[in-house]
Amino acid sequence: MSSPPSASASSSPPPCPKKMITLRSSDGATFEIEETAALQSKTLENMIHENCASTLIPVPNITGEVLARVVEFCSKHAEAGVDDESLGAWDEEFVAVDHTTLFDYIRAANFLEIPTLLDLGCQTVADMIKGKTPDEIKKTFKITTACTPEEEEEVRGENQWAFE
Amino acid sequence: MELESVGDLALNLILTKLGPENVGRVACVNRKLRLSADEEALWSRFCSEELHLSAPLDPRGDPLPSFKAAYKKWREDFRMYPWPLVKRVKRCWDRLQGWLLTNFPDAAATLREGASEADIQELESVLRVKLPLPTRILYRFHDGQDFDESDFTENTPGGSLGIIGGYSFYGYVVNVNLLPLSKVIMETNHVVQHLGFSSRSNYIVVAASSTSGEKLFFLNCRDGQLHVGTRNLPFDGEMMPCVPKSLISSVHDRNADLQQDAMLLWLEEHGRRLQSGMIKLREDGGVRSICLFPEEPPLCSTAITNGVRIRSSAVFVPEHSDLQNEYLFAYSIRMSLIPEGCMANEMPCNFCQLYRRHWIIRANDAVVAHVNGDGAIGKFPLLHSGGKEFVYESCTHLKSPRGSIEGAFTFVPGRMADPKGSFFSVQVAQFPLQLPDYVF
Numbered sequence: 043m044s045s046p047p048s049a050s051a052s053s054s055p056p057p058c059p060k061k062m063i064t065l066r067s068s069d070g071a072t073f074e075i076e077e078t079a080a081l082q083s084k085t086l087e088n089m090i091h092e093n094c095a096s097t098l099i100p101v102p103n104i105t106g107e108v109l110a111r112v113v114e115f116c117s118k119h120a121e122a123g124v125d126d127e128s129l130g131a132w133d134e135e136f137v138a139v140d141h142t143t144l145f146d147y148i149r150a151a152n153f154l155e156i157p158t159l160l161d162l163g164c165q166t167v168a169d170m171i172k173g174k175t176p177d178e179i180k181k182t183f184k185i186t187t188a189c190t191p192e193e194e195e196e197v198r199g200e201n202q203w204a205f206e
Numbered sequence: 207m208e209l210e211s212v213g214d215l216a217l218n219l220i221l222t223k224l225g226p227e228n229v230g231r232v233a234c235v236n237r238k239l240r241l242s243a244d245e246e247a248l249w250s251r252f253c254s255e256e257l258h259l260s261a262p263l264d265p266r267g268d269p270l271p272s273f274k275a276a277y278k279k280w281r282e283d284f285r286m287y288p289w290p291l292v293k294r295v296k297r298c299w300d301r302l303q304g305w306l307l308t309n310f311p312d313a314a315a316t317l318r319e320g321a322s323e324a325d326i327q328e329l330e331s332v333l334r335v336k337l338p339l340p341t342r343i344l345y346r347f348h349d350g351q352d353f354d355e356s357d358f359t360e361n362t363p364g365g366s367l368g369i370i371g372g373y374s375f376y377g378y379v380v381n382v383n384l385l386p387l388s389k390v391i392m393e394t395n396h397v398v399q400h401l402g403f404s405s406r407s408n409y410i411v412v413a414a415s416s417t418s419g420e421k422l423f424f425l426n427c428r429d430g431q432l433h434v435g436t437r438n439l440p441f442d443g444e445m446m447p448c449v450p451k452s453l454i455s456s457v458h459d460r461n462a463d464l465q466q467d468a469m470l471l472w473l474e475e476h477g478r479r480l481q482s483g484m485i486k487l488r489e490d491g492g493v494r495s496i497c498l499f500p501e502e503p504p505l506c507s508t509a510i511t512n513g514v515r516i517r518s519s520a521v522f523v524p525e526h527s528d529l530q531n532e533y534l535f536a537y538s539i540r541m542s543l544i545p546e547g548c549m550a551n552e553m554p555c556n557f558c559q560l561y562r563r564h565w566i567i568r569a570n571d572a573v574v575a576h577v578n579g580d581g582a583i584g585k586f587p588l589l590h591s592g593g594k595e596f597v598y599e600s601c602t603h604l605k606s607p608r609g610s611i612e613g614a615f616t617f618v619p620g621r622m623a624d625p626k627g628s629f630f631s632v633q634v635a636q637f638p639l640q641l642p643d644y645v646f
Contacts, residue, residue: 189235201234
């Protein structure tokens with residue numbers, strides 16, 4: 043137990059406990075997130091304002107692995123005093139993952155309605171597509187479902203201007 | 207998991223961020239992506255952002271069944287040009303045409319449809335020139351102006367619908383219009399012959415005053431600069447540049463990042479001046495035309511003395527100037543009496559009449575002339591309170607490209623035949639005479 047501050051010195055108010063929300067992933071893992079961070083998600087914001095957030099919130103579509111990262115994202119973006127440049131660098135590292143994980147982030151951002159994460163994820167995917175030919179796009183994302191050669195020729199003809 | 211698994215909302219967001227060219231390629235990857243890439247909402251947005259189209263129209267203004275089809279048609283029709291330059295030229299015409307449709311629909315109606323690639327190639331082969339890229343695209347959108355018999359009336363023997371506009375003083379009227387390619391060929395051949403330019407000259411005539419054959423604008427196809435003939439044009443072919451030379455770049459290089467020639471810069475500047483109200487329509491004797499006398503400070507000065515407001519500005523007249531230090535400036539003086547009237551013997555008075563004028567003319571900052579005279583251009587206008595401005599134009603020669611005019615008018619409250627008080631002096635605030643960076 044620490045000694046109380048001396049009466050003559052200026053003392054700061056005791057820290058108030060931050061309100062925490064608990065989320066449960068599809069595979070049963072639980073994660074705590076500060077309320078301020080949770081407000082990044084419109085879905086969670088609505089629940090908090092309607093007081094449904096007092097107990098555990100199940101997030102059935104998202105696995106523990108992904109949910110952990112989403113919680114990390116929201117907490118980082120709710121932090122005070124982070125300048126734009128460092129946040130940008132942090133974001134860049136956050137999305138430096140394989141495309142499957144990137145799609146997981148996008149789906150989670152969509153479900154939980156987190157506009158910043160959705161935008162970041164989609165921009166990253168867009169940047170991966172920019173400047174590539176259709177074949178290169180297929181390779182990058184390991185897309186297996188393709189058009190028939192006739193279909194491909196038809197679409198190419200329609201969009202010829204995009205290749206010039 | 208596949209790209210489509212991110213969901214439609216996210217997919218749409220990704221495609222929006224990609225922009226039209228990349229979306230066109232994504233469409234070729236597989237069936238599902240093709241469907242997402244075909245969404246009208248996406249192409250409607252691209253058409254709006256890039257071409258300011260709110261309806262699916264082709265370059266001629268005819269409707270097409272979808273925004274996707276419209277975007278494709280635009281890209282295909284202009285595929286021989288750098289797309290950013292095409293967008294820029296469209297913005298330039300949109301601004302000009304927008305202003306004309308709102309303020310001067312009669313002139314807007316004279317703008318012809320775009321020329322075809324074949325029309326342009328024909329001109330190039332007949333005149334043996336190669337048009338700069340921005341000018342080619344300008345003509346692809348509108349092939350100059352068309353006039354018919356009804357545009358030339360008793361009051362407007364040369365027409366007043368030129369979209370570049372002009373000025374008039376002492377009965378000398380200038381109104382400049384843009385020539386269609388067919389007239390460019392005719393005028394260029396005529397002038398080149400007449401003025402004895404070499405047959406391998408790079409100059410073509412692109413604009414002219416319909417009212418006086420003396421004002422001609424020449425585009426140099428090799429370097430992209432625009433010139434206007436000075437008063438020495440008939441003697442030694444003298445012309446002066448219309449646009450700052452340093453702005454012109456890469457006029458023939460399709461691969462450069464930025465192409466701009468004098469024609470584009472000139473029309474963009476003109477559009478800005480119209481839109482900002484720096485120049486406006488003038489109505490004179492029932493005839494409306496675009497007037498090049500500036501209407502806003504710092505080029506237009508305003509002063510109010512004892513209720514009399516005088517607004518003054520000048521315009522440079524290149525076709526009566528030369529490069530050996532002879533500069534002609536025309537100036538326009540607008541006078542009016544505010545609704546409260548003027549004061550005479552501490553009583554308000556609803557009329558006043560011009561009696562005399564006094565000018566101080568400076569070249570650089572040195573006084574070069576004092577002018578004292580009765581009335582103004584032989585008139586003694588009677589102003590009544592809250593009435594329309596009385597406008598008159600005159601001119602002065604200067605031996606320097608920079609100077610100013612200021613002065614004062616003497617007015618009498620009431621009329622000269624029936625004065626209500628003693629004469630009073632009304633300030634004409636100093637206004638600049640200066641060779642402009644853009645010459646119209």
